Amino acid sequence: MTEIASYMGWKVDFASPKGAAAYLEPDSISWRVFKNPIALGVGGVAAVLLEFAEPRIRSGVWDHSTYKADPIGRSRRTGMAAMVGVYGPQAAARRVIQGVTNMHAQVSGETPGGRAYRALDPELLDWVHATAGFGFVNAYHRFVAPLTPAEFDAFYREGEPIARLYGVQTPLTSSAHFIAMMESLAPGFEPHPIVGEFLDIICSGKAAPGVPKLFHRALAKASVSLLPQEVRQVLQLGPEWDLRATDRVALKLAGRLAERVVDPSSPPCQASARLGLPRDLLYRSRAEQQRLVAAWRARQAPTEAMAAE
Numbered sequence: 156m157t158e159i160a161s162y163m164g165w166k167v168d169f170a171s172p173k174g175a176a177a178y179l180e181p182d183s184i185s186w187r188v189f190k191n192p193i194a195l196g197v198g199g200v201a202a203v204l205l206e207f208a209e210p211r212i213r214s215g216v217w218d219h220s221t222y223k224a225d226p227i228g229r230s231r232r233t234g235m236a237a238m239v240g241v242y243g244p245q246a247a248a249r250r251v252i253q254g255v256t257n258m259h260a261q262v263s264g265e266t267p268g269g270r271a272y273r274a275l276d277p278e279l280l281d282w283v284h285a286t287a288g289f290g291f292v293n294a295y296h297r298f299v300a301p302l303t304p305a306e307f308d309a310f311y312r313e314g315e316p317i318a319r320l321y322g323v324q325t326p327l328t329s330s331a332h333f334i335a336m337m338e339s340l341a342p343g344f345e346p347h348p349i350v351g352e353f354l355d356i357i358c359s360g361k362a363a364p365g366v367p368k369l370f371h372r373a374l375a376k377a378s379v380s381l382l383p384q385e386v387r388q389v390l391q392l393g394p395e396w397d398l399r400a401t402d403r404v405a406l407k408l409a410g411r412l413a414e415r416v417v418d419p420s421s422p423p424c425q426a427s428a429r430l431g432l433p434r435d436l437l438y439r440s441r442a443e444q445q446r447l448v449a450a451w452r453a454r455q456a457p458t459e460a461m462a463a464e
Contacts, residue, residue, distance in 0.1 A: 198294030200378035211272035
């Protein structure tokens with residue numbers, strides 16, 4: 156079954172046109188990570204917390220977005236933009252990301268401390284991109300399946316073409332690069348009550364109704380557990396935000412279960428079918444995925460050679 160999603164009124168069809176390439180390859184680390192809802196949920200909240208340590212980004216998001224009034228809609232739009240960048244046809248990704256950039260172009264102001272900001276400031280764009288990558292890949296590693304240091308770095312490098320579409324000038328290339336970027340911005344980090352308001356929204360379940368409240372609190376604490384210790388200290392997220400061992404086990408079980416549950420209407424399944432691969436490609440064994448993608452690449456080679464003539 157093909158399900159057409161939407162973003163800000165634009166239709167996004169992950170299943171067509173047939174053969175349309177995404178910006179990332181089907182055997183990329185990114186395709187593996189972004190298909191898992193636990194990684195996206197935990198990693199997404201961790202990314203926002205990292206962003207909120209930077210006062211210019213915090214003011215820009217809180218004062219100019221609809222998160223406070225419509226956390227569900229805001230979360231869905233953010234998730235859809237991420238999915239289109241990873242799985243969508245390149246034309247759809249460019250259209251959606253240009254729409255995001257157009258909205259960001261209208262965001263500017265001044266923090267309570269008197270620091271001017273623009274959403275399209277290269278330094279801020281770089282940090283927003285970095286926090287998203289850090290959050291998603293670390294959440295996958297911690298709560299779904301372990302990744303090697305080489306896979307971490309590959310994940311960061313894969314994100315470059317999408318980051319460039321957003322206007323990012325310094326895309327991440329490695330885990331060490333993330334640490335260096337964080338340390339360069341850290342002198343300007345500060346705590347703020349907005350961090351608590353944001354976590355209250357997450358714990359309340361308003362951003363994802365229908366899911367037990369205890370799960371949302373566990374997700375919030377799991378997100379806090381991903382933060383580098385110096386950021387957690389700056390944000391004043393003390394022992395009350397420590398993740399209990401039982402919640403950690405429950406989240407890992409949920410993350411691993413999600414690795415096996417195939418939703419044929421989901422973006423990763425539709426994108427696989429669009430490329431002529433099995434719809435459940437990402438839910439098969441790693442060896443089987445590699446074999447199928449290798450055969451797929453071999454089929455593409457003659458077509459690409461003919462197009463170049």
